[in-house]
Structure formats: C-alpha cells, structure tokens
Amino acid sequence: MLLTMSGITKTFPGVRALDWVDLDVEEGEVHCLLGQNGAGKSTLIKVLAGAHQPDSGEITWQGRPVRLPTPVAAMRLGIATIYQELDLVEHMSVAENIFLGHEVATRGLVRRRAAQERAAELLGRLGHGGIDPRTPVGRLSAAGAQVVSMARALSHEVRLIVMDEPSAALDPDEVDNLFRIVGDLTADGVAVVYISHRLEEIRRIGDRVSVLKDGRVAARDLPARTTPTEQLVARMTGREGRSAFPERPAAPATAAPVLTAEGLAREGEFEPLDLRLRPGEITGLAGLVGSGRSEILETLYGARRPTAGRVLVDGRPLRPGSIASAVRAGIGLAPEERKSQALLMLESVTRNVSLSSLPRFSRAGWLDRSREGGAARRHTRDLALHPDDPERPVRTFSGGNQQKAVLARWLLRGCRVLLLDEPTRGVDVGARAELYAVIRRLADEGVCVLLVSSELPEVLGLADRVLVLREGRVVHTAPARELDEHRVLDLVMEGSPT
Numbered sequence: 001m002l003l004t005m006s007g008i009t010k011t012f013p014g015v016r017a018l019d020w021v022d023l024d025v026e027e028g029e030v031h032c033l034l035g036q037n038g039a040g041k042s043t044l045i046k047v048l049a050g051a052h053q054p055d056s057g058e059i060t061w062q063g064r065p066v067r068l069p070t071p072v073a074a075m076r077l078g079i080a081t082i083y084q085e086l087d088l089v090e091h092m093s094v095a096e097n098i099f100l101g102h103e104v105a106t107r108g109l110v111r112r113r114a115a116q117e118r119a120a121e122l123l124g125r126l127g128h129g130g131i132d133p134r135t136p137v138g139r140l141s142a143a144g145a146q147v148v149s150m151a152r153a154l155s156h157e158v159r160l161i162v163m164d165e166p167s168a169a170l171d172p173d174e175v176d177n178l179f180r181i182v183g184d185l186t187a188d189g190v191a192v193v194y195i196s197h198r199l200e201e202i203r204r205i206g207d208r209v210s211v212l213k214d215g216r217v218a219a220r221d222l223p224a225r226t227t228p229t230e231q232l233v234a235r236m237t238g239r240e241g242r243s244a245f246p247e248r249p250a251a252p253a254t255a256a257p258v259l260t261a262e263g264l265a266r267e268g269e270f271e272p273l274d275l276r277l278r279p280g281e282i283t284g285l286a287g288l289v290g291s292g293r294s295e296i297l298e299t300l301y302g303a304r305r306p307t308a309g310r311v312l313v314d315g316r317p318l319r320p321g322s323i324a325s326a327v328r329a330g331i332g333l334a335p336e337e338r339k340s341q342a343l344l345m346l347e348s349v350t351r352n353v354s355l356s357s358l359p360r361f362s363r364a365g366w367l368d369r370s371r372e373g374g375a376a377r378r379h380t381r382d383l384a385l386h387p388d389d390p391e392r393p394v395r396t397f398s399g400g401n402q403q404k405a406v407l408a409r410w411l412l413r414g415c416r417v418l419l420l421d422e423p424t425r426g427v428d429v430g431a432r433a434e435l436y437a438v439i440r441r442l443a444d445e446g447v448c449v450l451l452v453s454s455e456l457p458e459v460l461g462l463a464d465r466v467l468v469l470r471e472g473r474v475v476h477t478a479p480a481r482e483l484d485e486h487r488v489l490d491l492v493m494e495g496s497p498t
Contacts, residue, residue, distance in 0.1 A: 001063070002027045002191050003048075003079075003160060006372040008057035010043050017043040018054070019215045025160060030182060030192045032202045032224055035212035036236050036428035038398050040083070041195055046210070048193075049081040050074035059290070072101075080153035084165040084426065086145050088304040090138030095119035096151045097137050111148045122151040126181050142289070143174040150181065160183065162193040167201060168425055171289035171454065179205050197428055198455070199229055210233040236429055244433040245461035247439040248480075256278050258448050259331070259417045261300065263309035269295040270472035272308060277417060277448035282439065284463030285452045286482065286488050292472035293452040294336055297419045300450070300455050302326040327356060329417075330411030334403065336421040336452075342406050349390035349397070353408045379408040383438055400424075400431025407438060417448045424458065436462060468492060 003025040010018040018040050018488040025031045035041050035140050046052040046061070050068035059066055061077055068074045074081075088097050095115045103115065119133035128147045137145055146166060151159050156335060163182075167175045182192055182205060194205060202209060206224025210217065211232065219235045257276035265272040270292030277283060285293045298304045300311055305321030312318065335341040343352050353376040361372040373390070380390045383404040385397075394405055403423060410418055420439065422434045439462060453459050459466060460480050468476040468491045476491050 004060040009055045025191045027188045028186045030194050031209040032206035032209045033195045037382050039212040040215040075156050078159035080158040081162040083151045086149050088137045091136050095133035122154050125212045137199045158192045164195045216247045222454050244436050260312045267306040267307045279446040282443050282449040282463045284459035284466040286459045287469030287492050291469040330415050331417045332415035333419040334406045345395040348403045349394050352405050356413045399426040419450050
C-alpha cells in the first residue's frame, strides 16, 4: 500500500472536522473522495498535504510511519496537491511557476534556459508541448493553467497527486485530455486522489470510492464504475437518492417578454443574437467554454458594452455597457466566480445581501443596520441559509450557501431577470438540489431566468427552453424536452443549425 491514513482526527474551535477517518491508496490507482461541502474532504487533503496537523491518528507512507509537519515535507515524500483554486503566480512565466521554490540553479544563479527546457519536457509528457514555457501564466486558459500545476507536481518526482475538483472550469474536450493525463500517470504507477462533485466523472476515471459525511467515513472501498448513483448520493446525504431536479411545470403561458435583446453582439465574442426572456421561464444556454455564454450574460448585465444591437426591458432600451442601468431595470447577475466577482468574503452575509440595496436602508447618510439586518434575514431564511446566522462572514459558509447569499441579494433588490452563470460550480450534491428548487421556485413566481452551465444534465433538467451555442453563434433553439445530451453535444461540436 502506498498511503495509509488511520484514525485521523482534527478539531477546530467549535467543530470536529475529522472524526477517526481512515483512507488508503494503492500505487497506480485513482481513489475518488466524495462528500458534501463541509464533510471534511478539504481538511483531510490538507492533513495529507502537510498544511494541517492532525490531533490524533497515523500516516503511513510506503509501509513506514511518517510525519508531515509542512507542505514541503509532503512534497519531498512525493505527495503533491492541486487545489481547485490554483496557486499560480499569474505574472510569472510557465517555467518560473513550475520550478517555484526549487529553481533550476547553479551556485545560486538561476538557469532560466535550463528551466525552460525542463519545463518543455514536462509539458510534453503531459501532451501540451505547445505551451511556451516563457508565457506568463495569466495569459493561459483554465485548462492550460491546470496543466502547469500538474507539471509543477511532476517536477518533484511525485508518487501521489491529489486533485481537488480539477474539471470544474474545463469543457468536455479539456476534461477528456485531463483523463488521458491521469491515465498516463497511473500507468506509470503514480496514484491519484480525485475529488469531484460530478458523479459521471467518478464512473469514467475512478477505481475505488470513499465517502465522507460530517467528518466521518460513510463508505469506503466502493467500486467506482458499478456502485449505483442512488447509493453514492444516499451515503453523502443520508437520504435515499432521488432526482435532483424539481418537476418542470407545464409550458409557461405565452406572455410579453420582460427582457428583449435585438441583434446583440460583441465582435470576437458572439455574433448577433435575438433573445426574449418571459416571466416564469427558465432559458438555458448550452455550449463549450469559450462559446460566448458568459459574455452574453455579462453584456446583458452591462458589464460589457455591445458592439451592435441593444437590450430592452419592458420595451425600454438600457444604456449600453451600464451595470447601473441594468440593475435599475431589475436585472441581477450571479457570476461564474462568486468569490472574486460577487462576494465580499470578509464581510457578513447580511452586508453581502444588502450590497445592491443600501439606499433603502440609509437616512441622511446613516445606515440603519437594524432594518438592513432584518431585510437580509428574511431572504436568507426564505432560501434556508445554513447555518442560519447571516452575521457570520460569508467566507465561513459552504459554496452552496455562498450562492444563496448572492441569490438573496437579488431577491432583496426585487430583480425580475436573473442571470445565472455556473450557479452550482463547487457545490455538493445535496446543496445542488436545494439550489435547483430555489431557481425553479423563482421562475414559478414570475422571475425570468437565463442559465449558463457546463453540465448539460443541469441545463436540460432545469430549463424550459435551450439555446445551443457554438463559437459565439446560436445554432439551435428548442424546448428542453425535445433535447438530450447526445443531441446537444452533436450541435456544439458540429454546429449544424436545424
């Protein structure tokens, strides 16, 4: 056995994050780690990475007990961790990032050319020899940055790689390449601990599955390819598995559109688009990363200025490229990167919820915190925020509850058009079902919802109508009931309009 973790316990003030957790990993296997947000996955991998010290328990590496007092100690053993939020330095080159902390040097002098040559070799091993080692990491795509993180791990003669939600920002082609890389690594005897909320990925790539729930092992040694989805969901949530998507009502009545886009376009990002969003309808945008999905939402919201066309709400045109104009008209956006684009992570949930409505709680320049807190609490309770303590910093909440804070902001504002960009990214199975129910309820109450998601089952399960995008162009529009995953994939790959 390559790695054995036995009886790992870790307590933080007020919470036991890990309670006698066991995990073992064999050479050359992909061991999948599942669990809802807050189940203890992140704490466990930080113990393995040397970032946290366990209160009790034992770690055995290649048959010998070891201590991992620091991340450097873990890396020296051959244990590398690639976190969901990549810890790369954007202004530094690919080669500099790969060898950061163990630079290629002679007598104290960094050998840049030698580092670039070794970086090129590692990138070639990963099937990405086309990445220039001199390129600043900030210029790379999400997939390219992830490859750089893998190359950095391999530069340490790694024997085990922990991958935390590695496919979250990747399109299907990039996920296929990621799996090819993982297959090559395991063929060389490298072990992988793979964390993902996407159960279909577990089936494709995993060998064994361990499940954590509330800091304890809920299941271990389950076969990844054959364990029924319902069983995995039940182990994670403690509830019997059922369809995550709320029942779709009859087709919404044909009502006058609230939002209309006429010939809306941004040169180089998406071609002229006509769009009508009606009350009570969920419209989905399906397409690969880079197809223009997010750019369309941000243009409707006024964060990007269109190069052609216009946006109207109730027949009145909005000022192009003006977020203030969009918000006043009742448009709200839950962006793809909620932590960096939507939330003030050090502030309370209350302050985040009231952010777009502060004038309502101000008198003579003074903020009425009692009214602000009461209004925020009404909406967070309506969305079942957990724990029910909106005065806590938003950073202390799980991804699903952070997303509820973003939605509560727009409910408080009274938005009529809700733009959702990857609303369940980094959200666990149980919390996803809660968010799906919230989104469906908002539509039932008359809100227009425009949804972007990289997960086709999510688009098809939630939306009433789907627009399929390829390279910035709408190639097909149909009711969601008339589409399936294979049909949509054919369209986004081939792009043949029908």
